[in-house]
Amino acid sequence: MEEINSYTAADKLENDHLAIVRSYLSQTSNPFDRLNFTPGHCVGSAIIVSPRAELLLLHHQKLKRWLQPGGHGDPGEVSALQIAQREALEETGILLNAKEGKLFDLDLQQIPAHGAEPAHLHFDLRYLFILSEEQQIATTEAHQVRWFNNQELGDIMSDSGMERVVTKLRANGLVL
DSSP, rough: HHHHTTTOOHHHHHEEEEHHHHHHHHOSSOOOOOOSSSSSSEEEEEEEOOTOOOOOEEETTTTTEEEEEEEEOOOOOOOOOHHHHHHHHHHHHHHHHGGGEEEEEEOOOOOOOTBBBEEEEEEEEEEEEOOSSOOOOOOOOOSSSSEEOOOHHHTOOSSSHHHHHHHHHTTTTTTO
């Protein structure tokens, strides 16, 4: 994953995460296998910005917070960018052009044990997609999906990783 080698972190926490992701990738042959629990596995997410400079988020029922579309790889998938693109389509109905996706952020999330799955890490590789034209949202998997403007984003930030994404978007004039 060449893009990880050339990626520059935005702050100390993201830099720490970057070092952990690089170490993990150097030690595993299948980083997207969702059955890798020691210490975890890579997932892909889509940071989608509208032509009106709004951010698309979905409400995660289990976690009860607003997050970007994303998730696990399907068997055989080996690209976080393609995972982010597929998950965005499944969760929002928006078809993204993989050629336009750029690694924008990376985050580590501690996933608690659930059922037969032990506690593990998600190495979340987040790709930025800036839409050139409006697209209709078609919620399929997510129960609630909507666009947020800059003012609304301050009211829903729930973790340091999402706060960092919004800070980066604001610094680049991508949410208004």
